[in-house]
Amino acid sequence: MVLTLRDVSLSLMGNAGPVDILHDITLDVAVKETLGLVGPSGSGKSSLLMLMGGLERATGGSVDALGHDLTAMDEDALARFRREHMGVVFQSFHLIPTMTALENVATPLELAGARDAFDRAAAELDAVGLGHRTDHYPSQMSGGEQQRVALARAAAPRPDILLADEPTGNLDAATGGQIMDLLFGLRDRHGATLILVTHSRELAERCDRTIRLVDGRLDAGHGDLRVTDAAATGQAHPAVDAAE
Amino acid sequence: MTWVRDAARIAKRELRGGLAGFRIFLACLALGVAAIAAVGSVRVSITEGLQREGRTILGGDAEVQFEYRFADAEERAILASVFTGVSEIVDFRSMVATGDGLEAERALTQVKAVDQTYPLVGQVELDPPIPLSEALAGDRLVIHPILADRLGLSVGDPLWLGAKRFEIGALILREPDVSAQGFGLGPRTMVRTAALDGTGLLAPGSLFDTEYRLTLPEGTTDETLDAARAVIEPELEGTTARWRDRRNASPQIERFVDRIGSFLVLVGLAGLAVGGVGVSAAVRAYLDRKIPVIATLKTLGAEGRTIFAAYLIQIAVLAALGIVIGVVLGTLIPLAAYPFIQAQLPVPVELGLHAAPLAEAALYGALTALLFTLWPLARTERVRAASLFRDASGPIRVLPRIRYIVALAVLAALLVGLSAWLSGIPTLALASAGGIAVALAILIAAAWGVRRLCRRLATTRWARGKPALRTALGSIGGPGGEATAVVLSLGLGLTVLASVGQIDANMRAAIDRDLPQIAPSYFFIDIQPDQIDRFRETVISDPEVTRVDTAPMLGGVVRSLADRSAETYDHWVTRGDRRVSYADAMPAGTRLTAGEWWPSDYDGPPQVSFAQEEADELGLALGDEVTLSILGRDLTATITSFREVDFASGGIGFVMVFDANALRGAPHTWLATVYASPEAEGRILRQVAVDAPNVTAIRVRDAIALVTEALGALAAATSWGAGATLLTGFVVLIGAAAAGERARVFEAAVLKTVGATRSTILSSFALRSALLGAAAGVVAIAGGAIAGWAVMTFVMEAPFTFEPLSAIVIVLGGASATLLAGLAFAWRPLAARPAQVLRGRD
Numbered sequence A: 001m002v003l004t005l006r007d008v009s010l011s012l013m014g015n016a017g018p019v020d021i022l023h024d025i026t027l028d029v030a031v032k033e034t035l036g037l038v039g040p041s042g043s044g045k046s047s048l049l050m051l052m053g054g055l056e057r058a059t060g061g062s063v064d065a066l067g068h069d070l071t072a073m074d075e076d077a078l079a080r081f082r083r084e085h086m087g088v089v090f091q092s093f094h095l096i097p098t099m100t101a102l103e104n105v106a107t108p109l110e111l112a113g114a115r116d117a118f119d120r121a122a123a124e125l126d127a128v129g130l131g132h133r134t135d136h137y138p139s140q141m142s143g144g145e146q147q148r149v150a151l152a153r154a155a156a157p158r159p160d161i162l163l164a165d166e167p168t169g170n171l172d173a174a175t176g177g178q179i180m181d182l183l184f185g186l187r188d189r190h191g192a193t194l195i196l197v198t199h200s201r202e203l204a205e206r207c208d209r210t211i212r213l214v215d216g217r218l219d220a221g222h223g224d225l226r227v228t229d230a231a232a233t234g235q236a237h238p239a240v241d242a243a244e
Numbered sequence B: 001m002t003w004v005r006d007a008a009r010i011a012k013r014e015l016r017g018g019l020a021g022f023r024i025f026l027a028c029l030a031l032g033v034a035a036i037a038a039v040g041s042v043r044v045s046i047t048e049g050l051q052r053e054g055r056t057i058l059g060g061d062a063e064v065q066f067e068y069r070f071a072d073a074e075e076r077a078i079l080a081s082v083f084t085g086v087s088e089i090v091d092f093r094s095m096v097a098t099g100d101g102l103e104a105e106r107a108l109t110q111v112k113a114v115d116q117t118y119p120l121v122g123q124v125e126l127d128p129p130i131p132l133s134e135a136l137a138g139d140r141l142v143i144h145p146i147l148a149d150r151l152g153l154s155v156g157d158p159l160w161l162g163a164k165r166f167e168i169g170a171l172i173l174r175e176p177d178v179s180a181q182g183f184g185l186g187p188r189t190m191v192r193t194a195a196l197d198g199t200g201l202l203a204p205g206s207l208f209d210t211e212y213r214l215t216l217p218e219g220t221t222d223e224t225l226d227a228a229r230a231v232i233e234p235e236l237e238g239t240t241a242r243w244r245d246r247r248n249a250s251p252q253i254e255r256f257v258d259r260i261g262s263f264l265v266l267v268g269l270a271g272l273a274v275g276g277v278g279v280s281a282a283v284r285a286y287l288d289r290k291i292p293v294i295a296t297l298k299t300l301g302a303e304g305r306t307i308f309a310a311y312l313i314q315i316a317v318l319a320a321l322g323i324v325i326g327v328v329l330g331t332l333i334p335l336a337a338y339p340f341i342q343a344q345l346p347v348p349v350e351l352g353l354h355a356a357p358l359a360e361a362a363l364y365g366a367l368t369a370l371l372f373t374l375w376p377l378a379r380t381e382r383v384r385a386a387s388l389f390r391d392a393s394g395p396i397r398v399l400p401r402i403r404y405i406v407a408l409a410v411l412a413a414l415l416v417g418l419s420a421w422l423s424g425i426p427t428l429a430l431a432s433a434g435g436i437a438v439a440l441a442i443l444i445a446a447a448w449g450v451r452r453l454c455r456r457l458a459t460t461r462w463a464r465g466k467p468a469l470r471t472a473l474g475s476i477g478g479p480g481g482e483a484t485a486v487v488l489s490l491g492l493g494l495t496v497l498a499s500v501g502q503i504d505a506n507m508r509a510a511i512d513r514d515l516p517q518i519a520p521s522y523f524f525i526d527i528q529p530d531q532i533d534r535f536r537e538t539v540i541s542d543p544e545v546t547r548v549d550t551a552p553m554l555g556g557v558v559r560s561l562a563d564r565s566a567e568t569y570d571h572w573v574t575r576g577d578r579r580v581s582y583a584d585a586m587p588a589g590t591r592l593t594a595g596e597w598w599p600s601d602y603d604g605p606p607q608v609s610f611a612q613e614e615a616d617e618l619g620l621a622l623g624d625e626v627t628l629s630i631l632g633r634d635l636t637a638t639i640t641s642f643r644e645v646d647f648a649s650g651g652i653g654f655v656m657v658f659d660a661n662a663l664r665g666a667p668h669t670w671l672a673t674v675y676a677s678p679e680a681e682g683r684i685l686r687q688v689a690v691d692a693p694n695v696t697a698i699r700v701r702d703a704i705a706l707v708t709e710a711l712g713a714l715a716a717a718t719s720w721g722a723g724a725t726l727l728t729g730f731v732v733l734i735g736a737a738a739a740g741e742r743a744r745v746f747e748a749a750v751l752k753t754v755g756a757t758r759s760t761i762l763s764s765f766a767l768r769s770a771l772l773g774a775a776a777g778v779v780a781i782a783g784g785a786i787a788g789w790a791v792m793t794f795v796m797e798a799p800f801t802f803e804p805l806s807a808i809v810i811v812l813g814g815a816s817a818t819l820l821a822g823l824a825f826a827w828r829p830l831a832a833r834p835a836q837v838l839r840g841r842d
C-alpha cells in the first residue's frame, strides 16, 4: 500500500467553535493506483487530500504513507518527506509570483539538493510544452500555462505520489482537457500513484477507482463509478457535468 | 452636484469599515505633524518668554552701550534728563587669582562692574541671601559658584582681581539681566566700579564696554519709550553708541532659538516626507484592495469623478484624524520635555497653547498627505468596470490624468514655498527641500536598481542551489512586493541620520584633530605697551615655548567702507566692535595677494591692508577707503594691499592692519599668542601674571571646548530631529512588513508544500530583510556623504573626509532594523499550516 488511512478524522476551529470536517475515514491506496475523489462541494475532498499530503494534520486516526506515519512527523519532517515523495497540484496553481516559471519548477529540486536542478526543471517545462516560456513570471502567463508550470513543478522531483485538487477547476474545458492529458501522461511516465479530486464524471471514469465523500464521510453505498448510477454525481453538479 | 453627494455617501459607507488598514497611515502623519508642532510650540513659547521678560532680561527699559569708553559728562546728562533711572555697568574680561605669587591659581572671568543703583530691575540672588550692597561693601566682590569651585574658594576667602586683593562677599545664584552676558568664556565676577581703583585694569586701550541701563516709570508705554529714544538718538549721533530696548532685549538668544527652531522644522519636514512614503504606500494598498468595489461601482454607473471624490473624502477624513492626533501630541510632548528645555534657557519659559505653530504643522501635514496620496487616488479614475471580470486582484498600474500630475507639481511647489517662507531661512529651506527631492529621486532610482540587481542575481548560476537566497532575491526583485516602500522610507530616514552623522563627525574632526596641532596654547590680551618687552622676554626664556607672536591691538568700529556706510553691509566685519592692528614692516609669514605693503617708516596718508577673502565678500577693491571709529575719533585709510588671513589656524589674524604711523599714537594694548607644550601652560601663565597681573590669558583649549560644546548642543538637537525622522521611517518599515505578511504567508505555504523546512524559509525571510535594509543603508551613506560634503564645502568651508564609523553603524542599523521588522512578521507565515493558507485561496 502507498497510503493507508485508519479512522482518520479532522476538526478545525471555525468562527463558531470547532467544526467536524472528516469522520472515521478508512482507506487504502495501492501502488500506482489512480484514485478519484468525488463528492459535493464542501464535503471534505480537499481536506482529505491535504491530510494525505501532510499539509493538514489529522485530529484523530493515522495516516501512513510509504510506511511513514505522517501524524507522528513534525512540520519539517513532513516537508522533507514531500520533497522526496510527493507532488501537489492545486486548483489555483499556487505558483510563487516572484519567481519565473523555471525558478518555480527548480525550487523543489533545489530543496532536495539536486545539483542539476535547473537543467532538470528546464527539461520538465519542455515536457509540458513551455520550454519557450521559462523566464516568464506567473502574472505573465495564462491560467492553463500556469497550471502546466505547476504540473511540471509537482512532477519534477519524480514523486511516488501525485496529489491533484481539481486541477482544471479554474480552466475552460479545452485547456482543462490538455492539463488532464498531461497529468495522466506524467503519471504513466513516472509510474506514480495519483489521487485526483474532480467533479468531472469523464475524468472520474479515467481513474482506476473512485470514492465519494458526503458530509465528511465515505459514502458507503458508492462503489465504482463505472458500475453505479452516475446520476447521483450529476445531480450534485449539473452545471459542471453539463459543461463537459 | 449630485455626484458630490453620491461620493460623500460612498465614503461614509466605506469608512464604517474601521481604521484597521490605516494605522500606519495615521502613525506616519501624526508623528510628522507632532514633531513640527512640538518644535514650533517650544520656539514660540521661548520667544514670547523673551518678549515678556524683556525689561528684566535687559535690566531696564533701554540700554545705551559704548565700546572701549565711558559716556562723557554731556552724554550722561542727556541720559539722566530723559530717564528716571540710569545705571552704569562696565563689562570686560579679566583674570582672578588666589594670590599674587608664583603659587597662585588663576582663572579667566567676565567682570561686571556696577554702580550703586544696580540692578534697576529685578534682584540679584546671592548665597548667603544678603543684599547685593552688603556683599559688595568695602573691597568685596561676588563670583559665580563655578569660579569658586574652580579655584576652591568659598565666601570670605581673599581673591585677587588684577593687582588688588578683594574678599569674596557672596556667590551669585541668579543674575536678573542675563542679556549682558557676553560670549561667556569665563564665569561672572561682580564688583563695584569704584573698587576697581588700584587693580590696574581698564587702562587706556583695554578692551571693555560700558552699558547704561535706563528706566522709565513702571508701566511706560512703547510710545513713550520711542519718544525717549527720539530725544536721545540725535544727541548720540556720530558716536558708536548703540541703542537697545526691552522689545529686543536678547537678540542673540532669540536668533539662536529661531535658528535652531527653523532648522528643526526642516528636519521635521524630512520626517514628514518619510511619513509621506508610508502614507502613500498605505493608500496604494488600500485602493488596490478596493479595485473590485470601484469596478462594481463603475458597473453600477458611478462616474470617475464620483469615485475619485469618494476616496478623496475618505483619505481627507483620515488625514484630518492623523493631523489632529499629531497636533495633540505636538502640544503634549513639550510639556513632558519642559524641565529639560527650561534647564537649557536663561529665561523663564511658560509653555502655552500657541495657535500659529500648530496651524503651521497641520498645514504641512495636510499638504504632505495630499501630495503623497493624490497619485494613487487619481488612478482610481482609470479603473475599468471590466477589470472586475478579468483580473480583479491585479494592482492599478496606469498613469493618472495630466491634470492630477499638474496638481501634484503645484502641491509640491506650495509645500516647499511655504516652508521656505515660514521657516525664515529660505535658502536653507530650499536647499533642504531640494535635498529631500534629490534624495527621494535617488532612492526611487536606487530601489529600482536594487530590484533589477536582485532579479538579475536570482537568475545567475551563483544563486542556484541556494533556494533560500534565491527566494529572497526573487521576492525583492520579482513583480509586486514592497521593496520600493522599504528602500524609500528607511533610506530617507537613514539619509537624514547619515547626513547629521557625517557633518557632526567632520566638524568634530576639524576641531579636535586639526586645530590643536597648530593653535597656540594661550592668547594674552590687554598687555600694556610698557609691559610687552618684558612679557616677550619672560615667555621666550621658557624652554617649552616654541613660538611667540605679538601684535598691537586696538578696538574700533567700522563706519564706512568704499563710500558706503557700514549699516548697508550685512557682514560680520561691519557689525559691532572690530579689533584692528598696525605694523610698520610686513610681519613675518604675511602673504600678500594683491597690492603692495607700505615702505618702512612710512608717514604719508593712512593706508590699510585688508584680508582678501573678507574683501571679496564685501566687494572691496584696492584704492577703496575704510573709515574706522577709534575711541571716538574717525580714521580714514586707503586699501593698498590684500592679504591671506587664516582665521581657522587660531593664530593672530586681523581683517585690517594699518600702517604704524596711522595708529601708533592711539591708546592701544598688545595681543600675544604663545605656542607651548601643554605641560608648560600653567607655569607660563603664573610667570606672566607675576609681572603683569592685569594681563588676561585665554586658554585656547577652553575656547575650543566652548565651541565644541555649542556644536554639541546643536548636534544633539539635530540628532533628536533625525531620530524622529528615523522613527517615522521605522513605522513605515513595520507597515511595509505588515503589508507583506500576506505575501510571506503564501510564499511559506507553497515552499513548505514543495519541501522547504522552516529554517530554510526563515533564512530566506531574514536574507530578504537584511538585503533590503543594507541596500537602504548603502544609499543613505551615499546621500549622507553628499549632504555632508555639500555642507562642509559650501557652508563651513572646511575639507570633507568620509567618516566610515558612522557609515558602518548606519548600514548595520538599517539592516538590523529591517531584519527586526521582517522577523517580527515571520511568525505567522512559519506557523501557519499550508493547507489553511492554500485552501483559503481556492
Ligand SMILES: Nc1ncnc2c1ncn2[C@@H]1O[C@H](COP(=O)(O)OP(=O)(O)O)[C@@H](O)[C@H]1O
Binding pocket: A012, A013, A014, A015, A019, A021, A039, A040, A041, A042, A043, A044, A045, A046, A047, A048, B836, B839
Ligand atoms: N479553516 C477552516 N476552518 C473551518 N472550516 C473549514 C476550514 N476550511 C474548510 N472548512 C470547511 O470544511 C469543509 C470541507 O471543506 P473542503 O475540504 O474544502 O471541501 P471540498 O474540497 O470537498 O469542497 C467545508 O464545509 C468547509 O467550509
Ligand SMILES: [Mg+2]
Binding pocket: A045, A046, A047, A165
Ligand atoms: Mg475543494
